[in-house]
Amino acid sequence: MPCGKPGDYKYGEHTADVLIQAYGCxxxxxxxxxxxxxxxxxxxxxxxxxxxxxxVAVEYEDLEGLLFRWIDELLYLFDAEKFALSRRIEVKLEKGNGYAIRALLYGEKYDINKHGFTGLIVKAMTYHMMEIKKVEDYWLVQYVVDI
Structure with missing residues (x-):
């Protein structure tokens, strides 16, 4: 028996990515x-x-690969150890034959009641729209994550 439904199903627009732009002097x-x-x-x-x-120590031959490995390592720490980052992070970037980050991260075990939950879970880092560049007197680091 027919009814007024528009069809059996419909696909809607949905973004499964988030673009992040981070800045620093x-x-x-x-x-x-x-x-x-x-x-x-x-x-x-x-x-x-x-x-x-x-x-945390990550290395790569170029800055884009270094950024990918950096974010990927942070995702691993949260996924595997439930290590939540505090705002205290010490980062040292080194340049030799390639690039390296040596970092000391501070935090604690994730607790949803204490740290909250925004409703988003980051699944993976991507190379999509990645950009690292000096803009006038500051740096821009741009990347996209899959949620």
């Missing part, structure tokens, strides 16, 4: 802010206390 500060932006997509880093620390 130095490239190190921009990478730090890229990490904080990632954290704040899922929980409120301002509520995280720096009770524990993790050392």
């Amino acid at each position: 130095t490239l190190e500060e921009a990478f730090k802010n890229a990490a904080l932006a990632l954290a704040d997509l899922t929980y409120y880093s301002s509520r995280v206390e720096p009770k524990e620390s993790r050392e």
